Amino acid sequence: MNYSKTLGLVSTGIKMKELSLNILDVAENSVKAGASLTQILLTEEGDVLTLEIVDDGCGMSEDVVRSVTDPFYTTRTTRKVGMGIPLLKLACEQTGGKLTITSVTQEENPAEHGTHVTATFNKNHIDFTPLGDVSSSILTLIQGHPDTDFLFRHQIDGRVVELDTRELREVLEDVPLNSYDVMRWIGGNLQEQYEELSDDGHSGEE
């Protein structure tokens, strides 16, 4: 996979044929739910890729959780919410994987609430959608929402690429995360981490 394009930050228009763009879509829902921290966790073990998007946003009731996989629920209320979850569900089920969503609303538990989306994929299935450029998705998220935090962790057979905006914020103090230099640094840092990962003789590619 080519991570060198990572600095092509500005959204490259509609090119939703990779999982990374699906991730972007679902993570945007977390931000909209008022999350202060959104975690994007990718775990590759053998043939299985697990994607988790975990947020501490307002959460959803059981009824809503049931209906978000229905494309008409989302398109009906606000057309802008998009088809993030229905398409993610389709993408993972196409490979024999599955999508699960658990959620705790703020009313249910004021101290600990939020939504946990888990999608599993069988990477060797012929209909597996390539992961694509996840770094760009992460950068796009940070750029668009510099005041909320993101934790990105991509584990490939035990090796890890990680970025935590909370750590950056501590170092940067008042410098906005979406300033040009910071974005550049993040892009370069992720690229470096991925390069190290593949230099280790392990494939960082699908």
Next chain:
Amino acid sequence: MIALLVKELLSHGFEAVSLPDGEREIDGVYIGDLLSWVMGRAQMDNAWITIMTNVNVIAVASLADTSCVILAEGVEMPEDIVQTALEKEVNILRSSKPIYETALQLAELIS
């Protein structure tokens, strides 16, 4: 040029799966199976040829406002999804031909 209506396809070997609005005009064709891709590219009033048959097809057709979905290769759409299509007023036709031949046939009918 006389516009081609969705219902007119029925006399050209296409079968109605869901036809709530046969009067819609077809002014072009879009082909694709990757729904997220189709969603941003199919134009209003296109006939959209696909082999996908899950409920998201109905949502994409509805969002893109295509004039009809054409299922190629004679693929079957589950009954509950046909019901959804009727509720959401999405036209669905079926052709037993492969995608390319279906497209050729439409090209001839549209011109």
